[in-house]
Amino acid sequence: MSLKILGTGSALPKKVVTNDDLAAFLDTNDEWISTRTGIRERRVLSDETLQSLAEQAGKNALECAGVAPEEIDFVLVSTVQAETLSPALACDIQPALGLKCMGMDINGGCTGFIAALSVAEGLIASGRAKKLLVISAEALSRFADWTDRSTCVLFGDAAGAAVVGEGEGLRDIRFASEPRREVLCASTPPGNSPFAVDPKPAQYLKMQGQEVYKFAVSHSFKDIRDMLSAHELQPEDVDFYVLHQANMRILEGVRTRLKVDAERFPHNIERTGNTSSATVPVLLDELNRAGKLKPGCRVILNAFGAGLCTGTALIEF
Numbered sequence: 001m002s003l004k005i006l007g008t009g010s011a012l013p014k015k016v017v018t019n020d021d022l023a024a025f026l027d028t029n030d031e032w033i034s035t036r037t038g039i040r041e042r043r044v045l046s047d048e049t050l051q052s053l054a055e056q057a058g059k060n061a062l063e064c065a066g067v068a069p070e071e072i073d074f075v076l077v078s079t080v081q082a083e084t085l086s087p088a089l090a091c092d093i094q095p096a097l098g099l100k101c102m103g104m105d106i107n108g109g110c111t112g113f114i115a116a117l118s119v120a121e122g123l124i125a126s127g128r129a130k131k132l133l134v135i136s137a138e139a140l141s142r143f144a145d146w147t148d149r150s151t152c153v154l155f156g157d158a159a160g161a162a163v164v165g166e167g168e169g170l171r172d173i174r175f176a177s178e179p180r181r182e183v184l185c186a187s188t189p190p191g192n193s194p195f196a197v198d199p200k201p202a203q204y205l206k207m208q209g210q211e212v213y214k215f216a217v218s219h220s221f222k223d224i225r226d227m228l229s230a231h232e233l234q235p236e237d238v239d240f241y242v243l244h245q246a247n248m249r250i251l252e253g254v255r256t257r258l259k260v261d262a263e264r265f266p267h268n269i270e271r272t273g274n275t276s277s278a279t280v281p282v283l284l285d286e287l288n289r290a291g292k293l294k295p296g297c298r299v300i301l302n303a304f305g306a307g308l309c310t311g312t313a314l315i316e317f
């Protein structure tokens with residue numbers, strides 16, 4: 001038993017931060033950011049919480065699917081940093097959504113939404129759940145270093161969601177990894193144990209941008225090409241490639257290697273920045289609400305991120 005996407009949702013913070021806004025306190029400018037990354041603005045949490053974004057995205061997905069809260073058997077939230085270490089965000093959002101079921105958070109880095117779909121597929125296959133709510137909720141603004149122009153200009157906050165149920169929509173899902181923590185890393189708060197021999201200082205997100213870039217372009221292309229050939233598909237047999245929105249140049253690098261036209265590579269990075277695991281479900285929701293995910297539509301999801309890890313899914317609507 002595979003799964004089917006029954007509905008999608010998303011939510012962005014209301015605060016828009018443009019490249020010019022960043023140039024007001026960082027040694028950067030719109031030209032550098034937009035030509036190197038494609039990003040023109042991003043949304044950042046101000047008076048909202050990450051939980052409120054997750055709740056809104058989840059509510060939108062339930063409405064879109066026409067599924068009542070009591071039908072949901074399990075909630076999975078992909079996040080690299082929830083509101084609290086415990087309880088999970090997947091539990092905290094339930095009262096606002098009228099849910100009462102098991103919930104847990106998953107940290108798969110930017111690959112988190114695809115990892116959560118895989119866990120959902122397993123829960124459906126085992127008979128433990130018939131319908132699940134899968135949410136990716138990310139607040140990178142909380143652990144980006146806002147004094148480091150080489151990283152903070154890339155990120156934004158967002159939540160995206162999908163209601164999934166029994167069905168044959170998920171045709172295949174694959175993962176790969178290359179453990180390289182030095183390339184992309186952010187630490188948890190240090191704690192104050194008097195017994196810790198070598199307490200680690202808190203560390204904001206650190207990234208070796210060019211290493212991530214090389215990894216992303218080569219892996220995304222290879223993962224997608226392998227998925228296509230495993231299913232005897234040509235690149236143009238796929239209607240949409242919904243890739244992790246990390247950098248427009250990475251998207252273009254993968255697209256030109258696949259030799260597909262730009263219409264098949266939707267993007268919103270210019271408006272949202274990189275929102276880690278939320279980029280894929282937010283973009284999926286935008287396509288869905290634009291009426292583009294028609295029955296029979298074939299989509300490849302692909303994401304890469306901390307680990308380093310990659311995930312690729314082939315979906316039919």
Ligand code: ACO
Nearest residue numbers: 028029032036110149150153209210212213246247276305
């Ligand atoms: N504004 C102006 N100048 C800048 C900025 C900035 N915001 N940031 C860096 N620079 C400068 C550097 O200091 C450097 O100056 P120098 O030549 O005087 O030393 C110059 O620009 C070039 O810096 P590079 O790091 O070599 O720039 P590059 O072309 O590699 O672009 C970038 C950097 C955009 C980060 C790119 O490497 C990239 O996109 N990598 C992928 C990153 C990514 O996808 N991360 C997310 C994945 S994981 C996740 O999603 C959480």
